[in-house]
Amino acid sequence: MTNSNGTKELTYVLLAEDDDDDYLIFSLAVDDITSVRVELKRAENGDILMRLLDERHPDLLFLDLLMPCKDGRQCIREIRSNSKFDSLPIIVYSSMSDLESIEFCYREGTNLYARKPSSLSDLKSILEKIFAMDWKRMLYYPPMSQFVINS
Secondary structure, eight states: BBOOTTTTTTEEEEEEOOOOOHHHHOOOHHOOSSHHHEEEEEESSSSHHHHHHOOOOOOOEEESOSSSSSOOHHHHHHHHTTTGGTTTTTHHHEEOHHHHHHHHHTTTTTTTEEEEEESHHHHHHHHHHHHHSSTOOOOOOOGGGGEEEEE
């Protein structure tokens, strides 16, 4: 997204991810995307995530479901029960691909479900699709058939 003077706006992304390798791959993919400038912050568990959300509202939240302390499901429910986060886009970023997890996230009000891909180029493709959406103008709640985003 560019502002009125033609420069790319900084997008503040919060990634809730406990796995160091997954965080590294995500950060490499973000760094490789030229269409957006991203400030990336990491929460290593659900408790840290909730504390960081209270400190600063991100433009996008990428949330792993399997985390220590509070897991992603607990965080989704807590975030969606607080009206101050009504405009926060939540993109689940998980290795889980079972229908029960996907349906839970859809039902609880997350915006998209991105399966962790097996390659950096696939992750970059997924992130480019997500960053291309104008989240500041309108929250995107797709039908279930378009909820899971692939490369």
